[in-house]
Amino acid sequence: MTTSIMILGCGNMGSAIAKGLVKAKRHRDNTLILYDIYPDKARYLAELLNIDWVSEINQLDRPPAYIFVAVKPADFPDAALLLREWHESVFFSVLAGMEIKELTSCLGGTRKIVRLMPNLCVEVGEGVIPTCFSPSINAQEREDILFLLASLGWVFESEEKEIASLTALGGSGPAFIALFVEAMMDAGVYCGLPWEKALKVALQTVLGTVVHLKESGMHPGAFKNAVASPGGTTIAGLLKMEDGGFKASVMHGIDAAYRRASKTTDRE
Ligand SMILES: NC(=O)c1ccc[n+]([C@@H]2O[C@H](COP(=O)([O-])OP(=O)(O)OC[C@H]3O[C@@H](n4cnc5c(N)ncnc54)[C@H](OP(=O)(O)O)[C@@H]3O)[C@@H](O)[C@H]2O)c1
Secondary structure, three states: OOEEEEEEOOOHHHHHHHHHHHHOOHHHHEEEEEEOOOHHHHHHHHHHHOOEEOOOHHHOOOOOOEEEEOOOHHHHHHHHHHHOOOOOOEEEEOOOOOOHHHHHHHHOOOOEEEEEOOOHHHHHOOEEEEEEEOOOOOHHHHHHHHHHHHHHEEEEEOOHHHHHHHHHHHHOHHHHHHHHHHHHHHHHHHOOOOHHHHHHHHHHHHHHHHHHHHHHOOOHHHHHHHHOOOOOHHHHHHHHHHHOOHHHHHHHHHHHHHHHHOOOOOOO
């Protein structure tokens, strides 16, 4: 049976989800349709991916079974007005910081809501996708939804109270990793390499380290010790990085993202 899937909001995250579903070819079992308040965005992406789009919600014959809502939280109340009549649809929210109870109250009445916190790596099928469900979603529906989301990366059920931490670590994480890769590339350039070669080496080093850590199950500290021989070049580099507070800086950065995601400033 085909499931109709709408992506509402074709910005960074909506586009990444659409591209991920198309890449995984999971959309072939489904009808995928795009909508954005700015129609050119939906049209451009739909043409790129060879899928459908609408310029107005009321152009649809019937409500989609699944709706990925990928607008900024501040735009959600307006978007919800468009969706209030669709009582049978399952709403997938990627909105940072908005709990299922707030989403439900904006949409009105009992709704089927999936709250997920993906990151932009869903575009290449390597996302991290913590997921929680409103109680109105039954076991079979959960199974079908997890199957669909698995095409976008590593999906797992989570408690809503963990979502703020997972937003800081997984949702924002690609930006932190990209900053680190950029710093490695700049360092390579500083040491005399052309930026293209420095970037390639930085990327392959990050990839190789990640694959090694995943496959070996080693603690990152033990792997670091294996690279850093006594009195060698690596330990000299590590000392300089710790002089600059590298590890504390990363930890404080992720904590700041966590505080923002949980909307609290008073946690000690
Ligand atoms: N980016 C990430 O890495 C990331 C990670 C995890 C979660 N998220 C969540 O994903 C959501 C979207 O973030 P984003 O980075 O993709 O933002 P974005 O690039 O600004 O995309 C949002 C899109 O929704 C459109 N829009 C606004 N109001 C609408 C409405 N009523 N109906 C239909 N479309 C509407 C916007 O159009 P206009 O530009 O014309 O206003 C824009 O194209 C946010 O809630 C964020 O918390 C993002």
